[in-house]
Amino acid sequence: MQTVETTDLKEARRSRIAQFSGRSATLSLGGKTVTGLVRAVREDKASAVPRWLITIVADKPKSSAKPLIIRPDAAASQARA
Structure with a gap:
């Protein structure tokens, strides 16, 4: 918190x-970004x-998604089919 x-x-x-x-x-304060649930706002x-x-x-x-890697030999065999 x-x-x-x-x-x-x-x-x-x-x-x-x-x-x-x-x-x-999502709050961006002082160059820093924080995302989450707001519990209180006090003056x-x-x-x-x-x-x-x-x-x-x-x-x-959040975990970043892994990029899809296509191997050259797999791409060539798919192109032939």
């Missing part, structure tokens, strides 16, 4: 909508600048 901080109102709204709809959200009222603290449970990374 990670807590990220943002001053972007659009990002906070998007996170709040994802939280209530139960969907995964930090102690700050002079409006900012939000977003708690997100990151999804497990």
Whole structure:
């Protein structure tokens, strides 16, 4: 579980909508991208600048698909058939 901080109102709204709809959200903050379920969106009222603290449970990374490798001898035998 990670807590990220943002001053972007659009990002906070998007996170709040994802939280209530139960969907995964993708947040890109500070050049880092986090995808997962949003658990909480809290406004930090102690700050002079409006900012939000977003708690997100990151999804497990998806395994990348292995590329299909065609051997030259298999391609030649398929072409002959």
